[in-house]
Amino acid sequence: MILPLFFQRNLTVGLKSLWHRRLRSLLTVLGIVFGVASVIAMLAIGEGASYEAQQRIKQMGSLNIILRSVKAPVGGPGAKKNTQSTSGMSIDKYGLLRSDFSRLKTIPSLNQSAQLRRTRETVWQGEWSFPGQLVSTNPSYFQLVSLSLASGRLFNEDDNLHRSNVAVLGAGLAQKLFPLGGGLGETVRVKRNYYRVIGILSDRSISGGGSTVATENVNYEIYIPFLTGMSQFGEFIFKNEAGSVQREWVELHEIVLKVGLESDIPATVSLISAELKRSHKADDYEIMVPLELLKQAEQTKRIFNIVLGSIAAISLLVGGIGIMNIMLASVMERIREIGLRRALGARKRDIVTQFLSEAVILSAIGGAIGVILGIFVPALVTRATGMKTIVTLWSPILAFAISAAIGVIFGFYPARSAAELDPITALRNE
Amino acid sequence: MVEQNKKIPAIQLEEISRIYQMAAGEVAALAGINLTVEQGEYMAIMGPSGSGKTTLLNLLGCLDQPTGGRYYLGGEDVSALPDDQLSEIRNRKIGFIFQSYNLIPELTVLENIEIPLFYRNPHDSDGLQRAVRLAEMVGLGSRLDHRPAQLSGGQQQRVAIARSLVNDPLIILADEPTGNLDSTTGQEILSVLQEMHRQGKTLVVITHDISVAQHSSRIINIVDGHIKEQN
Numbered sequence: 119m120i121l122p123l124f125f126q127r128n129l130t131v132g133l134k135s136l137w138h139r140r141l142r143s144l145l146t147v148l149g150i151v152f153g154v155a156s157v158i159a160m161l162a163i164g165e166g167a168s169y170e171a172q173q174r175i176k177q178m179g180s181l182n183i184i185l186r187s188v189k190a191p192v193g194g195p196g197a198k199k200n201t202q203s204t205s206g207m208s209i210d211k212y213g214l215l216r217s218d219f220s221r222l223k224t225i226p227s228l229n230q231s232a233q234l235r236r237t238r239e240t241v242w243q244g245e246w247s248f249p250g251q252l253v254s255t256n257p258s259y260f261q262l263v264s265l266s267l268a269s270g271r272l273f274n275e276d277d278n279l280h281r282s283n284v285a286v287l288g289a290g291l292a293q294k295l296f297p298l299g300g301g302l303g304e305t306v307r308v309k310r311n312y313y314r315v316i317g318i319l320s321d322r323s324i325s326g327g328g329s330t331v332a333t334e335n336v337n338y339e340i341y342i343p344f345l346t347g348m349s350q351f352g353e354f355i356f357k358n359e360a361g362s363v364q365r366e367w368v369e370l371h372e373i374v375l376k377v378g379l380e381s382d383i384p385a386t387v388s389l390i391s392a393e394l395k396r397s398h399k400a401d402d403y404e405i406m407v408p409l410e411l412l413k414q415a416e417q418t419k420r421i422f423n424i425v426l427g428s429i430a431a432i433s434l435l436v437g438g439i440g441i442m443n444i445m446l447a448s449v450m451e452r453i454r455e456i457g458l459r460r461a462l463g464a465r466k467r468d469i470v471t472q473f474l475s476e477a478v479i480l481s482a483i484g485g486a487i488g489v490i491l492g493i494f495v496p497a498l499v500t501r502a503t504g505m506k507t508i509v510t511l512w513s514p515i516l517a518f519a520i521s522a523a524i525g526v527i528f529g530f531y532p533a534r535s536a537a538e539l540d541p542i543t544a545l546r547n548e
Numbered sequence: 549m550v551e552q553n554k555k556i557p558a559i560q561l562e563e564i565s566r567i568y569q570m571a572a573g574e575v576a577a578l579a580g581i582n583l584t585v586e587q588g589e590y591m592a593i594m595g596p597s598g599s600g601k602t603t604l605l606n607l608l609g610c611l612d613q614p615t616g617g618r619y620y621l622g623g624e625d626v627s628a629l630p631d632d633q634l635s636e637i638r639n640r641k642i643g644f645i646f647q648s649y650n651l652i653p654e655l656t657v658l659e660n661i662e663i664p665l666f667y668r669n670p671h672d673s674d675g676l677q678r679a680v681r682l683a684e685m686v687g688l689g690s691r692l693d694h695r696p697a698q699l700s701g702g703q704q705q706r707v708a709i710a711r712s713l714v715n716d717p718l719i720i721l722a723d724e725p726t727g728n729l730d731s732t733t734g735q736e737i738l739s740v741l742q743e744m745h746r747q748g749k750t751l752v753v754i755t756h757d758i759s760v761a762q763h764s765s766r767i768i769n770i771v772d773g774h775i776k777e778q779n
Contacts, residue, residue: 127666138654458650461611462711463639463667465632541611545650 132475139448146444147484149437150521154488155495157430157517158509162496164426165513166506168419175415177322177336178408179263181380183387185222185373187213190400209354211367212402219373221397222390227382228375232259235347236371237355241340242307243295250291251339252308254347260286262374265336270302270317278343285313289321290337306340311350313342383409430517437484438524445477445532456536457544469537470530477529478522485521489514556623558719558750559585559608564617564627566603577603579773580617585719585752590745592761593754595770602723604770605754609642609721610634622718639667643712645722649704651696657683657707658692664715675714682710686740702733709740713749720744722753726760738763 136143178184189212216233223231234255241250257274259265273284285306292301292315305312322336355366377386387407394403449456456469464472492514496507561583568575577600585591595601606612607619610626613634619627626637638644651660661683665675672678683689686706688699696704705725712720722741726734742763745751753764761767769776 134654454650455652458646458652459663459667460635461609461638461644462664463635463715465635465667467632468635468667542606545611545646 128471128475129479131472132479135448135452136476136479142444143480146440147480147487149440150434150481150484150524151437151488151491153430153434153437154485154517154521155491156433157520158489158492158513159495159499159507160426160430161423161513162492162507162509163499163505164419164422165508165510166496166500168415168422169508170506171415172412175408175412177263178406178411179374179376180409180412181376181378181383182262182408183375183377183383183390184406184408185214185218185375185390185394186404186406187368187371188402188404190402209365209367212400213368214370214373214403215397216369218394218397219370222373222375222393225375225386225389227377227379227386229378230258230262230376232256232262232374233344233370234259234372234374235344235351235353235368236339237351239308239340241291241295243301243304246295248291248294248338250288252347252351253339253341254344254351255341256344259341259374262376263336265322266320268318268320270315272317273341273343278345281346281349282343283311283313283346284316284343286317286319286341287315288319288337288339288341290335291340292318294338308340309351313340380409383407434520434524437481437521438528441477441480441525442528442532444480445473445529446535448476449473449532449536452536453539453544453547456539457541457547460539460541461545466537470533473533473536474526474529477533478525481521481525481529482518485518488521489518492517556587557584557620558587558589558622559583559752560618560620560623562618562620564607564614564619566600566607566612567615576773578607578614581773581775583768583775585750587718587750588745588748589766590741590751590764591753591766591768592764593752593768593770594756594758594761596756599770600773601754601770605721605723605752608719608752609644610637635667636669639664640715641718643715643717643720645705645708645712645720645725647724647727649696649701649708649728651704651707653696656693656695657688657699660696660707661710661714663711668715672715678716679710679714682713683707686710700733701729702736705729705733705737706740709737709744713744719750719752722751724755724757725753726755726757734760 189210214233219231219233222228232255234253236251236253239250239252240247241252253259257272257278260272267286268289270286272286273282276282277284287295287301287306295301295306296304301315301318304315306315307313319336353367353369355368375386375390377383387405391405394405459469459472493509496509499505500507561581564578564581564583565576566578568577581604593601593604603612607614610621610629613629614627617627618625621637621641624637626634629637644650652663655663658679661679662675665672665679668675680689680692683692686709688694688703688706688710691699691703696707699707705728712722725741726737729737738760741751741753745765751764753760755761
């Protein structure tokens with residue numbers, strides 16, 4: 119009964135004296151407010167960014183090895199341009215070959231594989247049209263990158279072998295082409311070819327930009343069997359660039375290979391790399407290992423957290439020094455009051471408690487406002503920039519606990535020096 | 549019991565000395581003082597500055613401790629107590645009245661009177677009523693919520709008097725209680741002190757003003773650390 123009452127009285131006295139110097143108290147509190155808010159906001163932004171990166175990497179499949187065709191750097195090492203030029207029209211041949219795929223897919227540690235071509239095409243549905251990505255690929259691709267159906271079915275090996283005119287639509291594209299819903303069994307057109315929609319994928323968007331790993335937005339893709347695409351579109355891509363027509367010759371844009379065991383990844387990657395080096399004169403492909411990217415992302419996150427944590431710790435430290443400063447000033451101003459309280463029966467520990475309570479009240483109020491601000495700011499950042507932010511449950515708790523601890527730590531020295539004052543000299547202080 | 553209690557002196561000093569260690573050597577502010585103050589006495593201590601009367605006041609108020617001799621406060625030896633116990637003695641047995649009132653500016657009249665209750669252990673549940681009654685007694689019953697800055701000097705000293713009485717102490721020490729007041733207001737404060745004396749309180753007033761000292765029933769002089777009784 120006595121302890122809570124004593125605490126309650128110290129709280130009242132503390133609040134009263136802080137209110138008496140409210141402008142100064144407010145300014146002091148601001149240091150803690152911004153410290154705590156920045157801890158929470160920084161952690162939320164860091165958490166959000168790494169979550170997004172990890173999601174994107176996971177979508178690529180953690181057991182996958184992804185090969186992509188890239189234009190060899192002009193004038194780079196080993197860049198022998200495979201270019202033929204006839205009457206202003208140049209053909210640029212580069213990238214992965216179908217022969218690469220047939221050789222690579224026989225590597226024993228692999229258990230699934232897909233090859234694909236990906237081109238930008240306008241997709242038509244009656245009078246509606248929308249720019250999408252045409253992807254010709256093997257049926258196994260869907261499973262490799264774990265795309266799931268919302269309705270209908272995926273195409274299978276039969277569709278592929280029969281070069282059937284069937285298509286599976288990404289959720290976003292289906293939404294644009296069939297805004298009123300449905301779409302299954304309807305016909306869509308790309309260039310002069312008509313496809314029956316047999317399946318629509320479920321939504322797989324990742325909110326926001328600012329990610330570290332770029333992947334195609336699968337929501338605006340239209341998938342057709344690989345052989346269907348081969349027979350209808352060939353391997354040439356025409357690009358109109360500043361008056362002259364550029365022609366690119368790319369057999370495959372991407373090869374996705376899946377290993378059976380995670381431990382097989384490094385050996386398989388070096389095998390693939392050696393194999394491709396042998397058949398490719400130029401650096402016209404890249405090898406991506408999502409698992410490695412994931413590990414890198416985790417490593418990056420760790421460093422990121424350390425950096426953010428240090429910045430936040432420094433800002434809290436500055437806030438703590440502010441509290442210490444104000445409490446020392448407060449002790450100096452109230453030397454007479456301290457002497458008086460000692461004369462009227464306050465023990466040293468009563469004086470310590472009084473000043474410590476004030477410091478803790480300051481830092482706790484600052485901490486509470488900081489928590490509110492810290493939860494509000496990430497939401498604002500998300501709204502303004504579209505970046506994903508995640509306020510984890512523990513970060514406000516941690517930040518508040520640190521701010522309260524700062525009140526105790528930085529309030530202790532001033533409180534102690536107040537209690538150690540000699541009551542006689544304190545009473546005589548002018 | 550009551551009769552026997554009456555016989556115990558409020559203050560009993562035996563060969564009290566207080567020696568300060570200075571760079572130039574030892575300085576004896578008080579040199580072997582013997583003094584007895586009976587309960588209910590109203591005593592004035594006079595002396596020029598530097599005579600040791602402030603040192604004596606600090607010792608009597610348990611704010612300082614003697615370097616030699618014994619100090620019995622209400623029969624209890626308080627000459628060598630640890631700091632926490634001295635705090636408790638000050639809280640329970642001594643009421644302080646200062647020249648400059650020493651009120652806390654952000655607290656109201658009532659809250660200022662209540663301060664000693666704050667440090668009383670165990671907590672006294674009748675304290676608040678007593679504080680209100682004391683405020684009424686010193687004529688500030690209608691100003692409980694006022695701040696010190698809204699009061700005149702005399703009123704502030706009345707608050708301080710009420711505060712000194714709130715824990716019903718054994719002795720009341722007043723250090724130049726009228727030093728900051730004009731003579732009319734000073735007279736008012738002195739009559740309040742006299743009223744307290746009539747009600748049986750033990751008062752020790754330190755002053756250099758003979759007209760203040762004359763209100764008391766006994767005057768002692770301190771000269772160079774020694775006591776000279778005056779009648």
